[in-house]
Amino acid sequence: MNNEQIPSNLYDLDIERSILSSIFFNEDAFSEVFGIIDDKDFYLKAHADIFKAMMSCYSHDEPIDIGFVKKRLENNYNEEILSEILSLSALVDVEKYARELKDKSIRRNLLKIAVNVPKMVNEATPSKDLIDSVAQKIYELTDGVGSNRIKQMPEVIKTLVEKIAHQKDLENKDIVGLDTGFRYLNHYTKGFKDGEFIIIAARPAMGKTTFAISLISKIIQKGDAVVLFSLEMSSDDVAAKILSANTSIPLSNLMTASMSDEEYDRLSAACQELSEQKLFIYDSGYVNIHQVRTQLRKLKADHNEIKLCVIDYLGLMTSSGNFSERHLQIAEISRNLKLLAMELKIPIIALAQLNRNLDSRSNKRPMLSDLRESGAIEQDADIIMFVYRDEVYAEQAQKEREARAAELGKEIAITPARPLKNENEEEAEIIIAKNRRGEIGTVKLIFQKHFARFVDASFNTGGEMENFNSDTADFAQPEVSEFKE
DSSP, rough: OGGSSSSGOOOHHHHHHHHHHHHHTHHHHHHHTTBBOOOGOSSSSSHHHHHHHHHHHHHHHHHOOOHHHHHHHTOSHHHHHHHHTSOOOOOOOOHHHHHHHHHHHHHHHHHHHHHHHHHTTTSSHHHHHHHHHHHHHHHHHHTTTTTTOOOOOOHHHHHHHHHHHHHHHSOOOOOBBBOOOHHHHHHSSBOTTTTEEEEEOOTTSSSSHHHHHHHHHHTTTTOOOEEESSSOOOHHHHHHHHHHHHOOOOOOHHHHHHHHHHHHHHHHHHHHHHHHSSSEEOOOOOBBBBHHHHHHHHHHHTTTEEEEEEEEOOGBBSSSSSSSSSSHHHHHHHHHHHHHHHHHTTTTEEEEEOOOGGGGGGSOOGGGGGGHHHHHHHOOSEEEEEOOOOHHHHHHHHHHHHHHHHTTTTTOOOOOSOHHHHHHHEEEEEEEEEEEEEEOOOEEEEEEEGGTEEEEEOOOSSSSSEEOOGOOOOOOOOOOEOOOO
């Protein structure tokens, strides 16, 4: 769509000339409009070129006058248009005119998107990708309007003081973000904070999904809402894990309906509580960064109580760009998730796989270098946590020993790596390898595989971990609202 086809009510050359004139006569006027408009918002190309030259002068710390602007234009300008601009007087409220210019620019671009939709519809692109593309183009039109403006120090200080005052009134002053539900994890993180991008990584079978669901369960029981993009598990499987954890009914018994009457009663009560709390699950098995952004923006607009987004997992997401190498796709996804967390002012957790190379090391506790495509993730993430259980490797080693013994016709004793009082419980470590706003360290938890949950570990006076009594544990139940495109 060219400019000749644009209705006259969607541009105003007088406003464009007046803004440019005001900047020539009063250089401070540029500071008033900078951040509201840019050269792309001008309808007339000659006006756009002049404003672009003004921006170049400003960035090079040069005076924004006719001489330097002409120099930046490299003599590629219309003298008559410049003279017409200089013949006008300065505006009293240049910021108001800049916002009106921006409004007309947005309307023109909306019209261009609408005109292109019929052409896009006839392409071979999947319909959901078309919807995501159009939604993204529309959203980008508002980028920077009001939300991303430059803030002055008085405003920053005022906001900070309000946050400090709010924190002072809280019962638990040690938590400045979203309560994780795990005592020692809160000690290191101070809670998950708005705008944070958090990575939970592990080798397969370590329980990273179960740990993420344990976090979700503890958060939604407090009345906060969570969005889960589950690319490996169905919403039914997620709900089953939550119910098992909250009722202390073994997951295998729950899935096979092998329960006593008392357990059925507990399950019924838990289901009622689960239906009253808010967990939004996207389980299509396929999602790209555009879909995450579109769905999350819509959900956040409709449900302001959403405090966290979890993506399981990063490696299954696809990129919107045409990258030949996977690490470039991951870099784009990682950066966009961090930007989305900052935009929506909520923490976003993404699960990730670790390289299999660490399995060949004698010390198998993960390090930052074990992250797949680690460069971009390590740069963007505010917190990186690893889920580690010795028992996983002990079980693997035991199976290998049994296989070798079978070949030799021998029998060997089966011993767990770290026996606890309850054979269904194992020690687990949450290794905090990066923490932009706090300490790094290791949090000890108990993994209860049969109940599909992680719980806080207690310690005796000798500093050794005591067995967790699952029969006396108090677990609240979480609504599961399934949403799809």
